[in-house]
Amino acid sequence: MNLDRRQRRNTNGRPSQATFWVRRVVALLILAILVALVVFVVRFAWAWMQAADDTQQRAQAEQTTKELVTQPTTCDMNNIAYKLQPEKAENQVGSPVNFKIVLRNTKGDQPCTMNGASDKVGVKIVTGQDTVWQSWKCQGSAQEQPLLLGTAVEYNSTLTWDGKVRNGCDKGDLAQAGTYQAIPVLNDKEITEAKAVFTLK
Known part of the structure; x- marks a missing residue:
């Protein structure tokens, strides 16, 4: 129990x-x-x-x-390649001569800006020791033309010479047949290593 x-x-x-x-x-x-x-x-x-x-x-x-x-900076002109090429190697006396201009930034990893106005980017034409034409002369005040040159970017332009010899700012006679040199000019500096040769016939 x-x-x-x-x-x-x-x-x-x-x-x-x-x-x-x-x-x-x-x-x-x-x-x-x-x-x-x-x-x-x-x-x-x-x-x-x-x-x-x-x-x-x-x-x-x-x-x-x-x-x-x-970020773009101001172009160093030492890094700008200027290529100048006549449209035709042989041209007729009295006919205009066109020149193709190509500007390229050789330091393409750093975009830069420059003034591409006609008084900064020009062409000088000579034959022998004589200067026949300077594209930036006697044009008056040139309007600023800002250019942005970056990676793989080229600026292309065309300058035309009317085929006449300039004496100061006065148009002279037609340039005679012969061999001529076109010298690129950038900011008043001649780039002789990039000069191009053409003829008038």
């Missing part, structure tokens, strides 16, 4: 020692999992924010570098 009462008390009363420890272990495991989950979420969020911040900083640095690299 007493044994039955003790068994009923054990059944209806507090849980057994084994059950108590099992529950405690389960609770601790759940708590550990929750803590680990919180730590993982916090670390993930921190890493994501750090990565986003690094990406933004890199983008800003690249943009700044790009702006520094591509």
Whole structure:
């Protein structure tokens, strides 16, 4: 009778020692999992924010570098290649002679600006020791012509000589048959190494 009462008390009363420890272990495991989950979420969020911040900083640095690299400067005339080519190697006496002008920035990784007005970019024509024509002379005030020369960018233009000899600012007689040299002139500097030869017949 007493044994039955003790068994009923054990059944209806507090849980057994084994059950108590099992529950405690389960609770601790759940708590550990929750803590680990919180730590993982916090670390993930921190890493994501750090990565986003690094990406933004890199983008800003690249943009700044790009702006520094591509910001145009004033052209150094030593870095400007001037190519001059007569439209025809042989021309008729009394006919206009056209010259193709090409300006190129030899430092193409750094865009630059220059004045391409007719009093800055010109052609001088000579035969023997005689100067026949200078394109920038007697034109009055030339309007400024800003040019932007960048990577793989060339400026193309055409100058035309009317085929007459200039004596000062007065038009003279027609230039005679013979061999002539066209010398590029950039900012009053003759570029003799880029001169071109043509003839009048």
